[in-house]
Amino acid sequence: MDIASRPSEPAENPKTADAAPPPHAPQVIRREDYQPPAWLVPEILLDFRLGLESTNVTARLSVRRNPDGNGSATLRLNGDQISPLAVRVDGAAVNDWRLDGPDLLLPLSGESHxxxxxxxxxPASNSQLMGLYASHGMLCTQCEAEGFRRITFFPDRPDVLSTYRVRMSGDKTAFPVLLSNGNCESQGEGEGGxxxxxxxxxxxKPSYLFALVAGDLIANHDTFTTRSGRTVDLNIWVRxxxxxxxxxxxxxxxxxxxxxxxxxxxxxDLDLFNIVAVSDFNMGAMxxxxxxxFNTRYVLADPETATDADYDAIEGVIGHEYFHNWSGNRVTCRDWFQLSLKEGFTVLRDQMFSADMGSSAVKRIEDVRILRSAQYPEDSGPLAxxxxxxxxxxxSNFYTATIYNKGAEVIRMxxxxxxxxxxxxxxxxxxxxHDGExxxxxxxxxxxxxxxxxxxxQFRLWYSQAGTPQVAVDLEHSGDRVVLKLAQVVPPTPGQPEKQPVPVPLKLALFDRETGQHRGEELVILDKPEQTFTFEGYPRAPVLSINRGFSAPVAIAFERPAQDLVFLAAxxxxxxxxxxxxxxxxxxxxxxxxxGSLxxxxxxxxxxxIGQAFKAILADDSLDDLMRGELLILPAxxxxxxxxxxxxxxxxxxxxEALKAWLGSKLKDSFAELHDRVSAVSYxxxxxxxxxxxxxxxxxxxLAAGAPADAKRRAIEQYRQADNMTxxxxxxxVLAGLEGPxxxxxxxxxxxxxxxxxxxIDKWFSLQAGSLHPDVLTHVQALAEHPDFTMANPNxxxxxxxxxxxxxKAFHAPSGEGYRMIGELIRQLxxxxxxxxxxxxxxxxxxxxxxxxxxxxxxxELERIAAEPSLSRDVLEQVTKSLG
Incomplete structure (x- = not known):
């Protein structure tokens, strides 16, 4: 999964004994304080009487004292904005329970009950989209990380694994399809429709993997035969x-x-696999x-409405969630500090899958671009x-690019x-x-x-240290010997002022300038603050290619003359x-x-x-167009x-923008010829x-940057003749960033x-808010008042x-208006x-x-957000750390 959250306010109840910490003093959960659960729940039976505005839930828990627990005679069941209507132990109603903040505490004697x-x-009032909520007449759940406690009281932690039996009943017209985990064992008609x-x-499974969906849906059905010969029924349920x-x-x-x-x-490992597309969903999929x-954006696609990037994202996210069946479900994480155990590993698996399904070279570049744009800023900021x-x-604040993308890179190393x-x-x-653990x-x-x-x-330091390692590179040549000097430093991050060196595997090759060839790729591992590597048999100074394939998630500092970079680019x-x-x-x-040094x-x-390098790329017939496209993208x-x-x-x-305009003008004819060539390719x-x-x-x-009149003409023609969304x-x-009717x-x-x-329509909003138009902030203000805009839908x-x-450009507008708009959004949302x-x-x-x-x-803006009287834990933690 990408991200999950949970609400922040405890339920009010006259039996509350100990008040929960106030919103502005949230409890800090520490990994070192982990203790095994005092009680286990081998089995749970759930009975749902479904309604959009009123759903009753009866949970029957078979509880057993954990021999590895702390021996507590009290069963703690987590809750969040719910109150018990009735509590029974071994069939008899009891009243000796109490609420500790949002949690229900129940004293128990003996070994099992x-x-x-x-x-x-x-569900209809659940705007947080966590727990059981309504989405356009459908009921669905989101329980990772701690949403199950919004449905019923339960030890809502990933190290309590249970087998689930679920019974659902509801109006057949409103909810003709009733789905949950596992296999449907029986179904039938009830009274009153x-x-x-x-x-x-x-x-x-842990409670965060529980799911329920009820609604008016239709399925695309297929089957898959496993390597052992079993037939698995597959359904993708949509409106x-x-x-x-x-x-x-x-x-x-x-x-x-x-x-x-x-x-x-x-x-x-089951006979049935169901996917449901939901239009109101906090993140990508679960x-x-x-x-x-799934969020509908990662299920629905056809050429008229989905771009090539949408198709790729669907393939990757479908793969990611399926791969979790083993790396996350069959083997789950003990506690939420271990989140990268399932997410980092599964991101690596989905990256490898997508690379095998398409261009491995392009996929690797895309993955690194995401890491650098999302995770590197995390590593160098207050939220590191x-x-x-x-x-x-x-x-929910730790469903981050660090956990996911850097976690994948660490395992890739x-x-x-x-x-x-x-x-x-x-x-x-x-x-x-660890199967089943x-x-x-x-x-x-x-x-x-x-x-x-x-x-x-030593490699374990990658798990405990934050920050992007900085690797300085120096290459010396003398006689026929090449000396490579490497030095690393892991910069300070909040709470970690001093770091130890980590093992950094670096793939490299030494190119002969005259032949354009190298003797083979080598792997060196930098695991000390400074190391030297020597290579013999190079009568001419070679050109170094280092961190090939992005073999380590580090920042390379290597001053090289432009001609070396042009050589490698070619x-x-x-x-x-x-x-x-x-x-x-x-x-x-x-x-x-x-x-200002130029x-x-x-x-x-x-x-x-740079222009010569671009020309070489445009003219290189050995390149396929997907790779050519990557090489022509300017750094963000x-x-x-x-x-x-x-x-x-x-x-x-x-x-x-000046460089882009220069390239667009200097290479105007080449870009025009390129546009003509690729426009002739059928979909x-x-x-x-x-x-x-x-x-x-x-x-x-x-062309829009260097020859805007020609670009406008071509863009209009491309728009009118397009037979696909890409x-x-x-x-x-391009048109959204230009002036004119x-x-x-x-x-x-x-x-x-x-x-x-x-x-x-989401794309329509994004294209305008992300455009280079000089009045983009005015456009965003108007779009926020558009009838199609709603704060209720995360997409x-x-x-x-x-x-x-x-x-x-817009966010950092000198007036500060971009900051004000985002600050106001956070306060309202x-x-x-x-x-x-x-x-x-x-x-x-x-x-x-x-x-x-x-x-x-x-x-x-952060201070104004922090001054709000009732901030959620989600926002408060982020703002506090950002200001601290």
Whole structure:
């Protein structure tokens, strides 16, 4: 799963004995304080009497004292904004329970009991979308991380594993489809137009994996035959009318199942696999055992409404949630500090899957781009944390790029050091040892260590230390000897002022300048503050290609002349290293330009070098268009800002746009020819056609900067002739940033064409909020008042405001209006959906890395948010750390 949250206010009850901490003094949960549960729940029976505004829940828990627990005679059952209607123990009503804040405490003697609790919830009023909630007439659940306690009282922690039996009953017209985890064992008709269904999941699971869906749905049905010959029924459930847009998701699911058998030896373990698409969902998807619940954006696709990027995202997220069946469900995490145990490992698995399904080179570049844009800023900011945190106040705030993406990179490094076969031996051992258990990150590392026969003692520091290691590189050549000097430092982060060196596996190659060849790739491991590596037999000074394939998630500091980078951009046989050379060539130029150290002569020389590299890429027939497209992308403004201790967003934007305009003007004819060539490629989903569409929009982007009149003409034509969303959206993106009536006409046409299609209208909001138009802030203000905008739907909120927060020019407007708009959004959204609100805080939390005048305005917005009297734990923790 991507992110989960839980509400912050305890339920009021006259039997509350000990008040919960006030909102502005949240409890800090520490990893070192972990204790096994005092009581286990081997079995639970749930009976739901369903209604949109009134659902009654009866939970029957078989509880057993844990021999490894602390011996407490009190059973603590977590709750959140619920009150018990009745409590029974072994069939008899009891009154000796009490509430400790939101939790129910029940004294028990003996070793085992049957505990029955009745609760009532109102799904329609659940705007936080955690627990049981209503979405457009449908009932669904989201329980990770701690949403189950909003449904019934339970030891809501991942190390309490139970088998679940679920009975649901409700109005047959409102809820003709009743789904839960596992297999449907029986169903029938009830009285008064109701019906019921009973489900059983035979695999013990933690409460965060419980799921229920009830609604008027239709399924795309298929089957998959496992490698052992079992037939698995597959269903993707959607609202009527959407079923024709589910085929890509179904194909992705079957491909995921086959790939996991082949790549990791993991076979699916139930006879049924259900996916449900939900339009109101806090994040991407949830891996509930046998019943995955997905945001509609990661299920629905056809060429008319989904871009190529949408297709890729669906494939990746479908794979991610399916792979959780083993790396997360069959082996779950002991506590939430171990979240990267399941998420980091599963991200690596979905990255490998997507690489095998398409272009591995392009996929690797995309993964690194995400890491650098989302995780590197985390590592260098006030919210920095290790991939196995030591403490938290609100667990939803730790569903981060560090846990997911850096966690995946850390495991990928183990695979790099072990090699694919030995790494597979380690993962096989991990699943063998811990199947059916709640495990820890240490359990995973130990299995890889034993199975792959690696010494990972020092490597464990990657799990406990925050921060992106900085690696300084120096290359010396004398005679026929090359000396490579490496030095590393892990910068201080909050709570960790001093760091130890970590093992950094670096793939490298030494290229001969004349032949453009190298003798083979080598792997060196930097595990000390400074190390020297010597290479013999190089009569000419070679060109170093380092961190090939992005073998380690580090920042490389290596001053190289522009001609070396141009050489690597033209000759490097490692696709990522070739991309990195192009990025470094541009980054070095822009850093110098922003810093004011470039005279006009030097600026012209460096631009010419970049132009020559671009020309070589445009003319290189050995490149496929997907890879060509990656090489032509300029570094993002956010990544450029990370290169400065204190950044000036206006200067960065101006220099980047100036370079883009220069390239667009200098290479106008080449980009025009490119646009003509790729526009002639017919639509299909094969790699060649996808690459053509990628380049079509990129050519327009450069032409819009350097030859806007020609770009406008081409964009209008592309928009009108588009037979797919990739081309139409690409053209509209360019038009949205330009002046003139054509912009307004295209935006109106797009809205009218797709009115009623929520996912496409989300794109309409995002394109305008993320545009380069000089009046974008005025446009966002108007869009916030548009009839199609709602604060109740997380997709729509993110479409408008996350696009604004990621639009560096608009967000960092000198007036501070961008900061004010995001600050106001957080204050308004927090009472409705604190998890979504909290996701916007980090954009303001970067104030220390921004020039002083803007920094003061950003900090001021955080202070105004902090002054709100009833902030959720989600937002409060983020704001407090950002200000601290």
């Amino acid at each position: 049957q505990v029955e609790i009745e609760t009532h919830v109102n 109701t019906h019921w269904a009973e489900w059983h999941d035979p695999w013990p 009527k009318g959407d079923e024709e847009r589910t085929q890509h998701a179904m194909e992705s699911l079957k491909a995921s199942m086959k790939w996991d058998e082949e790549a990791f030896g993991r076979e699916y 891996e509930n055992k046998g019943l995955n619940v 944390h290790s991939i196995r945190p030591d403490s938290y106040q609100e667990i 183990m695979r790099t050091m072990a090699g694919p076969e030995r790494f597979r031996a380690g993962t096989d051992l991990y699943f063998e040892r 709640a495990a820890t990150c240490e359990d995973f590392v130990k299995a890889i260590e034993d199975g792959a026969e690696l010494d990972l003692g 000759h490097d046989d490692d696709p990522f290293a070739r991309y990195e050379a192009m990025q470094s060539l541009v980054v070095q130029h822009l850093i110098a330009a922003v810093g 005279g006009e002569g030097a600026r012209a020389v460096e631009r010419d070098a 403004e956010g990544y450029l800002a990370e290169q400065f201790l204190v950044a000036d967003p206006t200067a960065i934007h101006a220099e980047r 299909s989903r094969d790699a060649a056609a996808r690459g053509a569409r990628k380049l079509k929009t990129q050519a327009l982007v450069y 081309d139409r959206q690409g053209a509209l993106m 054509e912009r307004r006409e295209a935006l109106a046409d797009y809205h009218g064409r797709y009115s009623g299609n929520a996912l496409v 729509r909120v993110r479409a408008l405001y996350m696009a604004l927060a990621m639009n560096a 927090d009472p409705i959906n604190p998890q979504t609100a909290a996701r916007f805080v980090p954009s303001l939390g970067r104030w220390r890395r921004i020039e002083p005048r803007r920094a003061a305005m950003m900090r001021g």
